[in-house]
Amino acid sequence: MSLLPKLRTKPLRKILERHSHLNELRMYQWTGSMYTYLSKTPLQAKAKLYITKLQHATTKTGLNGIIEEGFKGFSSQDSKGSHFFYCTGVPDSDDVDLKIRQWLSQYPEIEQTEENIKSFQNSPAFSDNSRYGNYKFTFELDDIIKAYRDQICGGKDPVFRIYGTFCYKKEIVYMVVVHSPDSIAFDHFPYLPTDVGDRICGKDDGGIYWCPEAMSDKCLYEQVEGTAIIPYPFNEYFVWDHMVFAFNMSSNMKFKLEYLYEHLTACDLEEINLAGERETKQEAEQYIKRLKASKLDKT
Structure with missing residues (x-):
């Protein structure tokens, strides 16, 4: 997965x-690679995907901080003083x-081989790898929402709103801001839609969903x-999109x-x-083993 611990460089367009x-x-004016990608019309899978888990990737430095202090919010040039956990x-x-x-059944000329099935979901959004570090947390969506409700929202249900669309060189981020109902800082952002329509x-009733329009960046x-x-x-390169949750943090969120x-x-x-920071997966696995062994030694 391409995971977003914090927003990095300034997007090409927000x-x-x-x-x-x-x-x-x-319809926007683009230059460089984004213009080239968006001028193409590759066949992209159409699917309504329900979000069941949330992932957060980090470095060894970030991991140690999470263990000591919990998950904290980051500020950025776009956050206007707010702090977000992504x-x-x-x-x-x-x-x-x-x-x-199911979607491919309408294209009998494309054989439903495993290779073809995977070719329609080969973007970083569906990868096991990360751009943000060798340590990956994978949580149930309901667990994070409950922790956020209890620790940040004072037991009240959090509010979900459309934060915006952030475009980078090849990546499109559909951002959803999550905040306490006591906060008025995001009142001008529209609620995450619940009506039937052509929504991304x-x-x-099925939960929170994402309808990606670019599941493959090699088409x-x-x-x-x-x-x-x-x-x-040959494989044609294209943009790719994913859904990111920005939890507005007034304090750190901690777990056992x-x-x-x-x-x-x-x-x-x-x-x-x-x-x-850069490590191999094997080095990260060994470090996690040492962390867990150290925890057992203290119990």
């Missing part, structure tokens, strides 16, 4: 209070496969004039060590490493 579809983004929304992998197979992110097929499907001679270690795994880094 569209606050709105989750913008690809066709809307194509997590990437993750759907169930079996559900992703099922939805792609929303909420219904095998082109869609011409809306219907014709033509194989690309046993819970943290239960939901902590090591991962490889993506080719693009924004972490500032």
